[in-house]
Amino acid sequence: MRYRLKVPTVNIAPEVALALSENQPVVALESTIISHGLPRPRNREAALEFERILRDNGVVPATIAVIDGIPTVGLNPEGLATIADTDIAKASVRDLPTLMAKKLSGATTVAATAHIAAQAGIRVFATGGLGGVHRGANESFDESADLSTLAVTNVSVVSAGVKSVLDIAATLERLETLSVPVVGYGTRTFPAFWLRDSGFSLDWSAADATEVAAIMKAHDDTGNGQGIVVANPIPLEQQWDPAEHDRVLSEAFLAAEKAGVRGKAVTPFLLGYIVEASGGRSLEVNLDLARNNIRVAGDIATAWCRLRA
Ligand code: PSU
Numbered sequence: 001m002r003y004r005l006k007v008p009t010v011n012i013a014p015e016v017a018l019a020l021s022e023n024q025p026v027v028a029l030e031s032t033i034i035s036h037g038l039p040r041p042r043n044r045e046a047a048l049e050f051e052r053i054l055r056d057n058g059v060v061p062a063t064i065a066v067i068d069g070i071p072t073v074g075l076n077p078e079g080l081a082t083i084a085d086t087d088i089a090k091a092s093v094r095d096l097p098t099l100m101a102k103k104l105s106g107a108t109t110v111a112a113t114a115h116i117a118a119q120a121g122i123r124v125f126a127t128g129g130l131g132g133v134h135r136g137a138n139e140s141f142d143e144s145a146d147l148s149t150l151a152v153t154n155v156s157v158v159s160a161g162v163k164s165v166l167d168i169a170a171t172l173e174r175l176e177t178l179s180v181p182v183v184g185y186g187t188r189t190f191p192a193f194w195l196r197d198s199g200f201s202l203d204w205s206a207a208d209a210t211e212v213a214a215i216m217k218a219h220d221d222t223g224n225g226q227g228i229v230v231a232n233p234i235p236l237e238q239q240w241d242p243a244e245h246d247r248v249l250s251e252a253f254l255a256a257e258k259a260g261v262r263g264k265a266v267t268p269f270l271l272g273y274i275v276e277a278s279g280g281r282s283l284e285v286n287l288d289l290a291r292n293n294i295r296v297a298g299d300i301a302t303a304w305c306r307l308r309a
């Protein structure tokens with residue numbers, strides 16, 4: 001059976017299309033974390049490793065990016081090299097038409113990745129951390145399009161919460177306003193990316209992947225089309241030392257302020273600064289939590305296919 005593309009402008013790798021048509025598990029992966037979230041050359045190793053983790057668990061990886069103007073689902077080695085080794089734009093949903101018309105490449109954020117994944121019919125997506133409401137947003141209005149996109153995009157996103165550089169309370173409030181379900185994975189404590197505990201609790205948790213799949217099914221039954229945030233904390237023994245975390249973060253904010261960084265440059269600046277100032281420790285934690293999210297996303301995609309079979 002041939003998998004029919006819903007959107008002819010999206011290039012879906014044959015392996016991904018086949019898996020979707022045969023109800024085999026597929027997990028979407030974003031490319032901004034590779035191009036702007038992790039330093040070279042670790043980013044390239046990470047991109048390959050993330051895909052390998054899925055394959056080792058019988059799940060087809062679909063790394064998403066815009067390559068020469070074409071939204072691409074499932075990258076070949078040249079596509080992976082484009083996002084890992086070259087300076088390309090950080091692309092959110094609003095950047096897609098311009099990149100497409102100009103035939104340029106872009107690394108997709110959570111928002112743009114979720115949008116393209118949904119167009120391709122992929123239901124599960126793994127990332128490190130979701131974008132959210134930035135501190136000081138009451139003046140800067142800086143709120144990630146990840147949130148508004150999840151309000152209209154039916155994809156389950158597995159993340160380790162949102163980075164503690166954001167305003168976590170405000171982010172959770174916005175997710176509530178946008179009617180995006182937030183489910184803790186085996187926990188009712190919302191994680192803070194490098195740390196297990198943001199200090200905020202959740203109304204709901206799911207015990208395992210099968211329960212997440214059941215929630216996805218029920219969500220479809222309600223007729224609602226939002227995404228679902230699956231909040232998956234990093235294991236305790238892998239988290240960053242909280243005191244060290246607090247110290248490095250305050251330094252990073254001062255540095256961003258001094259450098260006058262604004263808009264979409266803020267997240268990459270802070271992440272880069274934090275990696276340096278932590279002597280690489282934050283990077284190891286970032287990689288561990290991403291691996292962990294990818295494993296869980298693979299389990300959810302597998303449970304989802306089983307439920308639909
Ligand atoms: N979280 C990370 N690393 C990242 C990002 C988030 O740990 O690289 C990226 C994601 O692609 C997310 C984006 O969608 O940052 C949010 O950016 P902004 O705040 O400009 O919307």
Ligand code: MN
Nearest residue numbers: 142143263264
């Ligand atoms: Mn922003």
